[in-house]
Amino acid sequence: MWTEKYRPSNPYLLIGNEESRLRFIHWLENWKEGDKPALLIGPPGVGKTTLVYATANALNYRVIDLNASDMRTKEKLERILSPILTSKTLFNEKVLIFLDEVDGIYGKADYGGMEFINDLIKNGKVPIVLAANIEEDEKIKKLISQTNVFRFKRIPPKLIELYLSYILNKEGIKLSKEDLEKIIRSVNGDLRAAINTAYTYTLAMKEGSESILQKRDESLNLLEGLDMILSANSIDDVYNYVKKWDGLPMDKLRILYNSILSSNLSIEELIPALNALSNLDILVGKINKTQEWRLLRYFNEMLAYSVFQALPKGKVKRSEDSIPWQLKLRIWNEAKAIKEIGLKFAKIFHVSSTTIINLYLPYIALILKQNKIDLEKFCNLLGLDESSKKVLIKEIDRVWEMVKK
Amino acid sequence: MGDGEEMRIILDEWFKLPKLGTDTFIKLTKEANLKYESKRGFKADFNTNLLMVASIIKSVLNEDVEFVIKCSICGKEAGCDSCNYKDICDRLRISPKCICDECKEKSDPYALYTSILAMEK
Numbered sequence: 272m273w274t275e276k277y278r279p280s281n282p283y284l285l286i287g288n289e290e291s292r293l294r295f296i297h298w299l300e301n302w303k304e305g306d307k308p309a310l311l312i313g314p315p316g317v318g319k320t321t322l323v324y325a326t327a328n329a330l331n332y333r334v335i336d337l338n339a340s341d342m343r344t345k346e347k348l349e350r351i352l353s354p355i356l357t358s359k360t361l362f363n364e365k366v367l368i369f370l371d372e373v374d375g376i377y378g379k380a381d382y383g384g385m386e387f388i389n390d391l392i393k394n395g396k397v398p399i400v401l402a403a404n405i406e407e408d409e410k411i412k413k414l415i416s417q418t419n420v421f422r423f424k425r426i427p428p429k430l431i432e433l434y435l436s437y438i439l440n441k442e443g444i445k446l447s448k449e450d451l452e453k454i455i456r457s458v459n460g461d462l463r464a465a466i467n468t469a470y471t472y473t474l475a476m477k478e479g480s481e482s483i484l485q486k487r488d489e490s491l492n493l494l495e496g497l498d499m500i501l502s503a504n505s506i507d508d509v510y511n512y513v514k515k516w517d518g519l520p521m522d523k524l525r526i527l528y529n530s531i532l533s534s535n536l537s538i539e540e541l542i543p544a545l546n547a548l549s550n551l552d553i554l555v556g557k558i559n560k561t562q563e564w565r566l567l568r569y570f571n572e573m574l575a576y577s578v579f580q581a582l583p584k585g586k587v588k589r590s591e592d593s594i595p596w597q598l599k600l601r602i603w604n605e606a607k608a609i610k611e612i613g614l615k616f617a618k619i620f621h622v623s624s625t626t627i628i629n630l631y632l633p634y635i636a637l638i639l640k641q642n643k644i645d646l647e648k649f650c651n652l653l654g655l656d657e658s659s660k661k662v663l664i665k666e667i668d669r670v671w672e673m674v675k676k
Numbered sequence: 677m678g679d680g681e682e683m684r685i686i687l688d689e690w691f692k693l694p695k696l697g698t699d700t701f702i703k704l705t706k707e708a709n710l711k712y713e714s715k716r717g718f719k720a721d722f723n724t725n726l727l728m729v730a731s732i733i734k735s736v737l738n739e740d741v742e743f744v745i746k747c748s749i750c751g752k753e754a755g756c757d758s759c760n761y762k763d764i765c766d767r768l769r770i771s772p773k774c775i776c777d778e779c780k781e782k783s784d785p786y787a788l789y790t791s792i793l794a795m796e797k
Contacts, residue, residue, distance in 0.1 A: 283794040286786075287771035289748055290722035293796060317771075422723055427745070427774040428761035429754070430789075437786040456764055 272585070273470045274463055274504040277438055282325040285318045286434050286462065287426035292322055295421050299326050299367070299398060308392050308399035310373075310414055312406045313423025315507050316461030319402045323369050332367040332398070345387045355397060367398045374403040374411055392417055425460025434462065435469050444473050464508065471502045493518040497526055497589050500579070510575040520555045520570050524548060526589070527578065533590035540583045547581040608662035615653050636663070636670040683733060686744040686753070687772045690716040693733075700736050704729060726768040743767045747776035749785070749792050 279285050282296050291311075298309055311319040327334045335355060337348070355366050370388065391399060392414075401418065403411050432455055439446055446454075446469070454472060458464040491499060496516030503509045516523065531544050551573055558566045612632070613624030620631060627635075639649065646667070650660040685691055690713070696704070704710045704718070708728035711719040720729060720743065730741040745754045745767060754774040756762060779785055 284790050286789065287773075288722065289771070289773055289793055289796075293793070424722075424771045425766070425769055427770045428765050429759060429774050429780070430771070433775055433780065433786055433789060452760060455761065459764075460766075460770055 272502075272504045273438055273442075273466050277441075277466070278321055279325050280328050282322055282329060285322060285325065286430045287317060288313070288423045291421045291423055292318075295322060296326050296329075298419055298421075299330055299332070302398045305395040306398070306419075307395075308401055308418045309421060310418035311400065311402040311421045311423060312404070312411070314404055314425055314461070315511075316458075316463035316465075317423045317426055318462060319423055320369075320371060323367075323400050323402070327367050327369075330365075332365045334367050334369050336369045336371060348387045348391075352391065365397075367400060370399065370401045372403070373401045373414070374405050426462045428455045428460070431455050431458070431460070431462055431465045435465055438466065438469070439473075442473075446473070463505070464511075467502065467504055467508055471499060474502065491515045491517060493522060493526060494589065496523075497530065501530070501582075501587055501589060502585075503579075504584075506575060506579065509579045510571070513571045513575045520551075520558075520567070523574070524552055524555065530587050530590045531582070534587045536583065536586060540586065543581040544578070544583075544587070547578040550577060605662045605665075608659040611655065611659045612663055615655060632666060633670045636667040637674060640667050640671045683737070683739045683741045684744055685720055685729075685741055686746065687720050688746060690719050692717040694737070696736055700732060703732055708732065720772075722772050730768060745770075745772060745774045747779055748773040749775060749779040749782075749788055752776055752778075 282292055285292060295309060295311070298306075311323070313319055324334060326332075335351065337351065352368065355368070368391070373388075401414065403414075405411060406415075406422075432451060435451060435454065439451075450472070451469075454465060454468050458468060491512060493516070496512055496518070499512040500509055500516065503512055528545075528548055531541070531548065536544065551570065554566065554570060554573060558570075609628055609632075610624065613627040616627045616631060616635065617624040620627065622631070638644075639646065646660070646664060650663065655663065701712075705712045708725045709723045710729055711721060711724070713719075720726060726743055730743075733739055733741050745756055746752065747754045754776045756765070756767065756774075758777070759765065775785065775789065779788065782788060
């Protein structure tokens with residue numbers, strides 16, 4: 272992904288928010304024990320995290336990065352941070368603590384995490400950097416008085432064009448002026464989104480498919496949404512695309528399921544991906560059963576955060592197939608039994624079991640029904656076990672219903 | 677300046693405002709982070725909440741404000757009026773420096789842009 276490939280290792284190589292960047296570099300260069308932490312505030316995709324890493328890299332700091340979920344319990348924070356705060360690190364290396372998405376932790380029920388962070392802020396033994404997206408939150412406002420604030424704004428479209436042109440030039444890709452402009456117009460000053468969209472767009476160009484460019488504020492249809500999600504580079508981006516992804520939850524699960532199964536994943540990669548998908552399936556099942564539609568709001572979050580953490584990056588590609596989901600589920604559940612039936616009849620008809628399943632089975636079912644054959648006897652003669660017998664009876668009933676209609 | 681007129685404020689340059697009263701002055705300097713020096717006047721920079729400044733000036737002076745962005749390379753006005761992205765660029769909410777067409781057309785403008793900032797260090 273280009274966001275990784277072109278992630279600047281030096282803070283001067285970023286674009287936009289020049290003054291804030293310079294001030295932050297200056298803050299870390301001159302940091303001394305007891306100084307207030309830094310608080311970086313600004314919308315997603317403007318380079319806050321990249322700046323922290325690039326500056327730390329340039330000044331030889333090791334970054335201990337904690338996100339909102341790490342910050343929820345005091346025990347977890349203590350376990351990670353206490354050794355750093357109470358003793359000198361091995362080889363006397365310089366350490367910077369980076370608490371990303373602090374607005375994510377605020378407002379959620381936490382288990383002493385916030386209390387620990389407040390103590391940490393007062394500690395001042397190592398440089399601490401906090402990052403948040405929203406300044407207007409009352410609790411973030413309280414943090415402002417305890418920190419050095421660095422505000423970040425959206426990147427001007429023309430600077431995004433400058434950076435995208437640089438990347439495209441490095442990649443040796445020529446994009447028309449109109450296409451480049453379309454990408455920039457779709458991202459609302461979010462550089463990360465611009466890079467990801469350009470990357471996806473050039474991939475689509477190579478594959479000869481139609482333009483997937485859409486205004487990010489508009490909804491994405493089932494296929495476009497999936498493409499964007501599968502090529503997104505961060506959970507934030509995935510969540511943004513998921514929110515704009517149109518379609519029924521079951522359809523989303525279906526297309527994801529097809530894509531996962533059709534991609535060349537190892538069993539180690541497949542298991543967590545399908546586990547994540549089955550958790551979502553359980554949620555959708557519960558919603559359908561209890562009619563508690565309010566639970567649907569958790570679907571997007573679960574989809575973004577659980578499924579996509581479980582998918583190996585860049586390995587799952589969109590795949591549609593024409594088999595309806597219900598049929599596929601039935602095939603899965605009844606596959607073993609149907610295969611057994613197919614094999615038994617294959618010996619009798621001297622054709623393959625696949626031909627039996629795909630072509631002969633409905634006719635066999637119809638003949639058995641119309642001739643009022645004793646199914647118990649027939650199945651015993653054929654040597655079918657109980658589950659296969661049930662499936663065959665079900666199949667006969669299904670075919671008979673269709674014929675009657 | 678009068679009813680419905682537009683005030684032009686160049687970002688990172690000092691400008692004068694008529695007397696606005698203590699409350700408005702406090703709002704502009706403390707809440708919207710507009711810089712103030714008695715001799716030079718006011719200055720909007722990266723830290724200023726431009727949306728708030730525009731709204732305060734509109735309510736007090738009944739004037740719309742146009743913020744003018746400068747080019748990070750040459751320091752001249754970036755030329756927002758002739759920019760392709762004029763219709764989507766929200767100057768109240770973006771990073772306060774851009775790049776002008778002239779600098780954009782120079783050879784390797786990205787290298788030029790990054791070197792300028794490194795020199796400012």
